[in-house]
């Protein structure tokens with residue numbers, strides 16, 4: 260018996276949201292700034308939620324941030340499946356981004372880095388990253404530490420699955436920065452400039468805090484209190500920093 264010819268499969272290709280060129284340029288610039296200011300080296304990444312589809316996000320394909328161009332920006336869904344550039348390797352830790360976007364609808368941009376100055380604060384028992392000066396008020400709400408062993412046992416420390424990404428996002432909760440023991444840190448923002456600002460100034464705060472502890476030689480260090488941290492984080496620090504970094508790195 261002959262089987263009827265199969266109907267041609269319906270075209271299931273998804274219509275991809277159009278991405279403004281300016282946003283691609285801003286994301287590429289953010290990669291250059293993070294690299295130029297040593298928040299990232301060959302590793303680390305920044306993403307942005309798609310402005311026309313909140314269930315999509317944009318991030319470079321697997322490349323050192325300093326080498327990213329607009330052609331390398333990939334569109335991902337919230338499972339971190341690439342909807343473009345699918346033939347290219349992608350960052351293994353992309354689940355950091357999708358799981359935070361799913362849990363935090365307010366977040367528009369995510370940075371993940373391995374900045375050296377932040378590593379001790381994720382590893383030293385009892386150490387807490389706290390706001391040292393008025394540029395770092397965003398740390399005042401608390402900086403949790405993600406311990407990957409709690410749910411995943413001994414790993415290579417990377418966020419390689421949606422499950423580990425979800426655990427990290429839950430540890431971040433409603434805060435701005437989460438440290439990752441033995442690995443690095445992840446910070447969020449309501450824009451690319453804000454996420455970059457928080458990455459850069461988290462590093463600066465860590466260096467200054469380390470110096471303050473050394474200077475205090477076991478004595479007390481005075482941090483911004485909650486109200487000072489809140490008040491100082493409402494200013495124009497982000498746009499002013501971004502305008503300088505844009506001037507500095509857009510031709511790099």
Ligand SMILES: [Zn+2]
Nearest residue numbers: 352373442443
């Ligand atoms: Zn990492």
